[in-house]
Amino acid sequence: MKYSLLILLFTLVPFQFFGQVQNQESYANSITALELKEKLYTYSSDEFEGRETGTKGLTIAINYLKEHYIDLEVPSAKADGSYFQNVPLKLIKTPKVSMSVKEQSFDYFQDFISISGGESIFMNEDTILVGYGINDDNYNDYEDIDVTGKIVVAIGGEPKGENNNYLVSGTAEISKWSNNRQELSSKLNTAKEQGAKAFFLINDSMFKLYAPYYRARDEQGGESNLSLDVNEDDAMYGFLVGQSMEAVLLNGNEIKIDYNQESESISSDNVAAMIKGSEKPDEYIVLSAHLDHIGMHDGEVFNGADDDGSGTVAILEIAEAFKSALKEGNGPKRSIIFLHVTGEEKGLLGSQYYTDYDPIVPLAQTVANLNIDMIGRTDPKRLEGKRNYIYLIGSDKLSTDLHTLSEEVNSKYTNIELDYTYNDENDPNRYYYRSDHYNFAKNNIPVIFYFNGTHDDYHQASDTPDKIQYDLLENRTRLVFHTAWELANRDEAVRVDKAVE
Ligand SMILES: [Zn+2]
Structure with missing residues (x-):
């Protein structure tokens, strides 16, 4: 008895010491290429008709996301429990x-x-x-x-x-x-x-x-x-x-x-789920990806597997990982919102509605936004560096803490080559302004935009799930997970030290 108790003590001490890190990694490891692939083959299938805002395909997409969160038992971020945030739109005619x-x-x-x-x-x-x-x-x-x-x-x-x-x-x-x-x-x-x-x-x-x-x-x-x-x-x-x-x-x-x-009203929805924080439930980390794409043209479905099916399924997998942690008593200290926004391809409309008209949670209590838009492919214009890379945009623009945290997390857990090419102020592509994180950044909420760059299939019918590099998608999704985990669990929230007037 005594002897075995001693052994138990010896094994318990290091376990508690390293337990949190081990847990974090095991939850990250639950994010797999296989699961991402299964989800993406559904989400970017022809049945979803290219998910254009205002069409039947978009309705299929939002219902798929809602059902997914119900299955996961991750509740709505909205008080009414509906998962859907109605985004009123109008179709403007000539x-x-x-x-x-x-x-x-x-x-x-x-x-x-x-x-x-x-x-x-x-x-x-x-x-x-x-x-x-x-x-x-x-x-x-x-x-x-x-x-x-x-x-x-x-x-x-x-x-x-x-x-x-x-x-x-x-x-x-x-x-x-x-x-x-x-x-x-x-x-x-x-x-x-x-x-x-x-x-x-x-x-x-x-x-x-x-x-x-x-x-x-x-x-x-x-x-x-x-x-x-x-x-x-x-x-x-x-x-x-x-x-x-x-x-x-x-x-x-x-x-x-x-x-x-002359205009016509159109109804569309953002989808928002939330895992409430255990210690600081009123501080929020928003993970976002746009749920829409550009629909069908001449009878052909534009599947949008990379844009932004990849970001969408990444968020679903991250939600699942956080939910597993929660079930084992390791839920995040701060709250995490899983936000799927509509109308991105029409001008960042869903995220603009969220930040400018109806933030589900107060912007002042939103610590950071991690936005994922296209992380399943590689950029053929990128001729140097590792295959295992991702472009990061915005991480150092508002918060030095966020940038440091992001770098630390990556070198500790994922070792992806973080490429800042498009973070340049003078980038003629202006990507910093071109996806949903910008609506958060303009409110001085620190953001990171995860992006693989464009390719020949960008906004073409050929952006299909067979072209996704699932091992890269897995790595990048884990990076976002670890970054969100640290943002949610560190004692101090990342500070904004470079606010823009
Ligand atoms: Zn996109």
Whole structure:
């Protein structure tokens, strides 16, 4: 008796000492390539019809997720127990717009297109010229002009200095103000920030590029885009025009715009489950992945296995691992929210609704957001480094603690090559702004975005589950699990030391 008790004591001491780490690793090991694969073959199957927001496929997807959490016995994050957070959306159709200057009237598609808008409205006002429409530290067209409530007109491009360098960059490099991808949104958003009511961009080459595309889309049913269906007092009426309107707009004439919005309400849902923390239940870690994809085109299903089936099944597996821990009395100290957001492909709508209109738990008590969007493949453009890598974006932007924790956890448990290529401020892809974590980051909630980069199957029908590298998906999912575990269980919550105003 005595002898065996001694042995027991000897074995108990180290066990308690290392027990937590061993447990953590055994829960992580319950996340397997096989289980991820099984789930992903279902979630990205043709039956889910590409999970486009507002379609039957999306309804199938949200019900699948809900059933999964019910089976796991992981409760809803919502007080009503429903798992679904309704996200009101509207499908905006091509507006009916009549536009005239003096006696001359202009035609939609022929002379202008509407690129943003709101409720139906009639405007009859003088226009104000704002040069290129740039507001930058090195060059500002809005200095000394008050455009509040006005209709402003900007020309395309950006100015150069005497040495032929661009004034904004100070080099031969163009900036976001004239880069094809960003010019329109940069200038439109700036006019909005300055308080303008309507905005015209005169850019003939861009107009010639966009107008046929808008027309084709209109002919296919008039649906232009989805947006949140919430009260918008600050709607911005934006127009892109070609050469035919240049002269009348540059003359600062009075313009008449009769804008009639046509939209259709659409209902969609985020799915949210939660494991409550044992010691600090009012501090939250949000794990997110978008549940939607881009649907079907010409009868073909766009399966979205990597985008973002991979992130979706990763979160399901992580939830299962935390649930096993909870069952054995090792539940997280802080609460963990498993958040599957809708409408990402339509403009981060589900996450925007969550953060801007209806956070299920207070943002002020949200410690961090780990967002997963595409972690099952590799980037063919990445020519150097280990196969076992992942791009991390945002980890050091708001919280040094988070970045340090993330690095430590990886070197202790997963040893994945953490690649910060796209974390660069000047990354032209701007990935930091392009997935759901951004809606958390803009509220000064520290985020990490896990991402494998794009590939030839990105947003193609060929993004299928057979192309996923399940061993990598397993490693990366375990990394997110360990990071979430540490965030939830460390004594001190990660601090925000680089808040943005
Ligand atoms: Zn995505």
